[in-house]
Amino acid sequence: MTTETKPSSYRIKGATGDWEVVIGLEVHAQITSNAKLFSGASTAFGAEPNSQVSFVDVAMPGMLPVPNIECVKQAVRTGLAINAEIHRWSRFDRKNYFYADLPQGYQISQLYHPIVGEGSVTVTTDEGAKTIGVERIHIEQDAGKLMHDQHPTMSYVDLNRSGVALMEIVSKPEMRSPQEAGEYVRKLRQLVRYIGSCDGNMEQGSMRADVNVSVRKPGEKFGTRTETKNVNSVRFIQQVVEIEARRQVDVIEAGGTIVQETRLFDPEKGVTRSMRSKEDAHDYRYFPDPDLLPLILTEDFISECKASLPELPDAKRARFTETMAITPYNAEVLTADVETAHWFEALLAQGIDGKAAANWVTGELFGALNRLGRDISDSPVSPAQAAELLNLVGNGTLSGSMAKAVFEKMLEAGESAGTIVEREGLRQTSDTGAIDAAIAAILAVNTDKVAEFRAGKEALFGFFVGQTMKAMAGRANPKIINERLRELLAAA
Amino acid sequence: MSDITNLGIAAIRDGVRDGAFSAREVASAFIEKVAAAKALNAFVIETPDHVLAAADAADAARVAGGLKPMSGVPIGMKDLFCTKGVATTAASHILEGFIPPYESTVSAKLWDAGAGMLGKLNMDQFAMGSSNETSAFGNVISPWRRAGGCNAALAPGGSSGGSSAAISARLCPAATGTDTGGSIRQPAAFTGICGIKPTYGRCSRWGVVAFASSLDQAGAMARDVRDCAIMLETMAGFDVKDSTSLDLSVPKWEAALSSDLRGKRVGIPREYRVDNMSAEIDALWQRGIAWVNDAGAEVVEVSLPHTKYALPAYYIIAPAEASSNLARYDGVRYGLRELPVGAGLQDMYAATRAAGFGPEVKRRIMIGAYVLSAGFYEAYFTQASKVRSLIARDFDDAWKSCDLLLTPTAPSAAFALGEKSADPLAMYLNDVFTVPSSLAGLPAMSVPGGLDGQGLPLGLQIIGKAFDEQGVLNACLAIEERAAFTARPQAWW
Amino acid sequence: MSVNSATVRKIASLARIAVTDDQVAAMVPELNNILGWIEQLGEVDTSAVEPMTVVIPNKLRLRDDIVTDGNIRDAILANAPASECGFFAVPKVIE
Numbered sequence A: 001m002t003t004e005t006k007p008s009s010y011r012i013k014g015a016t017g018d019w020e021v022v023i024g025l026e027v028h029a030q031i032t033s034n035a036k037l038f039s040g041a042s043t044a045f046g047a048e049p050n051s052q053v054s055f056v057d058v059a060m061p062g063m064l065p066v067p068n069i070e071c072v073k074q075a076v077r078t079g080l081a082i083n084a085e086i087h088r089w090s091r092f093d094r095k096n097y098f099y100a101d102l103p104q105g106y107q108i109s110q111l112y113h114p115i116v117g118e119g120s121v122t123v124t125t126d127e128g129a130k131t132i133g134v135e136r137i138h139i140e141q142d143a144g145k146l147m148h149d150q151h152p153t154m155s156y157v158d159l160n161r162s163g164v165a166l167m168e169i170v171s172k173p174e175m176r177s178p179q180e181a182g183e184y185v186r187k188l189r190q191l192v193r194y195i196g197s198c199d200g201n202m203e204q205g206s207m208r209a210d211v212n213v214s215v216r217k218p219g220e221k222f223g224t225r226t227e228t229k230n231v232n233s234v235r236f237i238q239q240v241v242e243i244e245a246r247r248q249v250d251v252i253e254a255g256g257t258i259v260q261e262t263r264l265f266d267p268e269k270g271v272t273r274s275m276r277s278k279e280d281a282h283d284y285r286y287f288p289d290p291d292l293l294p295l296i297l298t299e300d301f302i303s304e305c306k307a308s309l310p311e312l313p314d315a316k317r318a319r320f321t322e323t324m325a326i327t328p329y330n331a332e333v334l335t336a337d338v339e340t341a342h343w344f345e346a347l348l349a350q351g352i353d354g355k356a357a358a359n360w361v362t363g364e365l366f367g368a369l370n371r372l373g374r375d376i377s378d379s380p381v382s383p384a385q386a387a388e389l390l391n392l393v394g395n396g397t398l399s400g401s402m403a404k405a406v407f408e409k410m411l412e413a414g415e416s417a418g419t420i421v422e423r424e425g426l427r428q429t430s431d432t433g434a435i436d437a438a439i440a441a442i443l444a445v446n447t448d449k450v451a452e453f454r455a456g457k458e459a460l461f462g463f464f465v466g467q468t469m470k471a472m473a474g475r476a477n478p479k480i481i482n483e484r485l486r487e488l489l490a491a492a
Numbered sequence B: 001m002s003d004i005t006n007l008g009i010a011a012i013r014d015g016v017r018d019g020a021f022s023a024r025e026v027a028s029a030f031i032e033k034v035a036a037a038k039a040l041n042a043f044v045i046e047t048p049d050h051v052l053a054a055a056d057a058a059d060a061a062r063v064a065g066g067l068k069p070m071s072g073v074p075i076g077m078k079d080l081f082c083t084k085g086v087a088t089t090a091a092s093h094i095l096e097g098f099i100p101p102y103e104s105t106v107s108a109k110l111w112d113a114g115a116g117m118l119g120k121l122n123m124d125q126f127a128m129g130s131s132n133e134t135s136a137f138g139n140v141i142s143p144w145r146r147a148g149g150c151n152a153a154l155a156p157g158g159s160s161g162g163s164s165a166a167i168s169a170r171l172c173p174a175a176t177g178t179d180t181g182g183s184i185r186q187p188a189a190f191t192g193i194c195g196i197k198p199t200y201g202r203c204s205r206w207g208v209v210a211f212a213s214s215l216d217q218a219g220a221m222a223r224d225v226r227d228c229a230i231m232l233e234t235m236a237g238f239d240v241k242d243s244t245s246l247d248l249s250v251p252k253w254e255a256a257l258s259s260d261l262r263g264k265r266v267g268i269p270r271e272y273r274v275d276n277m278s279a280e281i282d283a284l285w286q287r288g289i290a291w292v293n294d295a296g297a298e299v300v301e302v303s304l305p306h307t308k309y310a311l312p313a314y315y316i317i318a319p320a321e322a323s324s325n326l327a328r329y330d331g332v333r334y335g336l337r338e339l340p341v342g343a344g345l346q347d348m349y350a351a352t353r354a355a356g357f358g359p360e361v362k363r364r365i366m367i368g369a370y371v372l373s374a375g376f377y378e379a380y381f382t383q384a385s386k387v388r389s390l391i392a393r394d395f396d397d398a399w400k401s402c403d404l405l406l407t408p409t410a411p412s413a414a415f416a417l418g419e420k421s422a423d424p425l426a427m428y429l430n431d432v433f434t435v436p437s438s439l440a441g442l443p444a445m446s447v448p449g450g451l452d453g454q455g456l457p458l459g460l461q462i463i464g465k466a467f468d469e470q471g472v473l474n475a476c477l478a479i480e481e482r483a484a485f486t487a488r489p490q491a492w493w
Numbered sequence C: 001m002s003v004n005s006a007t008v009r010k011i012a013s014l015a016r017i018a019v020t021d022d023q024v025a026a027m028v029p030e031l032n033n034i035l036g037w038i039e040q041l042g043e044v045d046t047s048a049v050e051p052m053t054v055v056i057p058n059k060l061r062l063r064d065d066i067v068t069d070g071n072i073r074d075a076i077l078a079n080a081p082a083s084e085c086g087f088f089a090v091p092k093v094i095e
């Protein structure tokens, strides 16, 4: 696959003209696993400080790392999901620096030989589809957590996160607008959630990005970049791009130069600032970790990873539109998030027609969830319950409007559609005798309108339908009303 | 029984089993010897309770049945092994007060086999040194003295100098050692005892304070070859907690001991005949050649062309790994913390490490940080790793024409304390014969070969193929039988 | 390649070892002596050689994804020079 870099029209207006922004993202995604990358301590979120820590994680003398197979698998699966090259031979390196959240004095990472090589991700923006190159994915350890606000003169160290497995997904510097950066992260998040390699929870820090930004005059060579660390929402990532690009343009146009440095984003003030604490951390003295042997993947292992991949969102979307005549818009919405897709497919599994199911989910269900402020993962209605309702529409028991009313009652009472229909006698009638009688009465009192209709005023047909439905208290099968009206209007 | 403390592992084990004496008698005798030998400074901590508890368990097992391979045998533990509930310092101030809440795999195996601990043995700080002069707790004094009434204090070798001094002074029958570039073999040679470093990966590194991970190997030190075999059999074995551990069963080395070398070819590496080799070392080497020949081996000359580059490669790789391994000593989670008034985190690190590490440790950390730093990594570290490949290849080539190699262990007998400590480079050159096999991860052993003109012990080294500890032990046994080394230091302490 | 006092200071700072002027002055010739000796490695033609990656032939083993450790906070903190409320405590860090 070739990486097309479609020109983006996004520009920073400067005194000296337009500037183009160049963005590369290093996305850290916490690998979903029970235990840490190199120790048997738990990865669960929110435990008591320093309770999920082993002697390995606290870097006691003589402790040694042993890698977790699940973390390796998940990194490989993620690589496969972005069509990346999987390296049969990789190894772990040490990145050396001193910080209180880094007990070993080094982070075990993969610099020289990452487990996953080049791949790509295709995103859609207002300017169309664009393929963003991924340089690599490597596995590394997370650091611990420092708390600064609990004591006047001390910081507190919690090592629960120390040693949790991360995938670092490094893009090529191929994004050119905040929107592209945002869509790229959304797409990665969608993918890792689909395959289950990361929960994608940005608030809890399961996914965060180092945002590399530089500016240049269009067509010129890359400028010096800055790296804004640990940005933890799509909105913030886009903000960082805007703010940092603006700042750089201002600095350059004022005659200054950009320093390659790490910066921190302050969302409250809406600024980025230089990180003093990482000032001299540039010389990491990477070298192969002598406690670990090279990581060699067999073809069988890779095949297993491949076989374990679910249908990915792009393929799913295509299948929905091509085999079920679901509209492209609905297909996009239904595949955007793995939870929605699973819910929808559970509904299809009940034998519901795809197009009808899609319309109902994107219309009725999403509308209801929106009103209730709930996610599909805690929808008050299960796919089986929804199927029951839709089947009642499909077999003519309920009209569309009746179904809406029943659905409301389902949301309120948590009862099944069948129960509600039985109790309230909400059954659509297809009894032609009753319908014919209702029509005859309406035609009798509206002889003038009947005449007008027969004279060619077709628009009146709707009037007759409405009146009949009203007379039937909304419970007549609209299809039959239509048929009978046509016949009786013609016959009379 | 005249003096139990003259006995080795096998004799103590068999004596306890046969009821010739009780394990408690053995433990008490050694405890007394240790307590009376403070002048040697071989122990940093004495643990009589530990050894007595093991002795009582052994005596009970003798009655009830269930004696284990080392029941009733008291040993010394190099202070590089983390011992649960017993202070572990690596002979550095930076670990002062550190009490591990865990037991290293190797020490745990020894205790499981019935051995007891007399105490933690002094050593070169973080195992960096060849004379035991870098310990934060004072020099270990060799029990040996030069003949002719010269009382100059001699080096017991290093870094396992507490181990070597204690064994040769009969303070313990055996002790653990660790060997990164010769730290078992050189002190063994200096004190007239045996010491074996097994194949890299035979002994778990879990719970052993790391110096240079790709080189560190635990091994056994004792007064004879059989005792080394018994002890190593107990220490070795696969450990899932060490990713570099070898998943192999431990051979019955003691049972398979044989000094019959017929059918074996012993190689004499030409490049080990270094320029300024002393006549005495050369003569020792010639005697060794005659002995293995006498034991039935065919002696062949071989070449290890990259030998001269082993030391400089070692002094890049080991410090590089050490500079990273020792980054964890930062005053945050254990050990020393130096916090000058008003100091921030990074100042605290720098002050703690300045106060906690000795000069040699700092020197190696500095060299290591330098050779890994931006712009130098390729020229130093990568080049050294390539040279290391060449050195390993040299050995592979040699194995085409021989099964074992015979060399001197060290270029000289023990030197006086202070004699080389001002010149790091001169000190490093002490490891010239031991470092190449360390770089290649091969098993190697030092066995006493005789005394020099000043009455000091000299050692011969046997290097074997990977996994062939048996071949190494057998060749050393053949030398041991012929050298008939019985000299021992006269107690002055 | 030889080091001067500025380089020695830089390395000491990278390695987080506080050094005095006297120590720096002493280290310059000492390190140069060692580095000069090490540099003989440059003589070796290694153009066709791969760096050693494994000392003794062996495979990296991977462990199963099972929680086997943790919930030992007392042991984790037992040796800490300063700990409070279940945390390690360090001088306040300004990020």
Ligand SMILES: [Mg+2]
Residues within 6 Å of the ligand: A026, A210, A227
């Ligand atoms: Mg980064």
Ligand SMILES: [Zn+2]
Residues within 6 Å of the ligand: A028, A140, A168
């Ligand atoms: Zn990273």
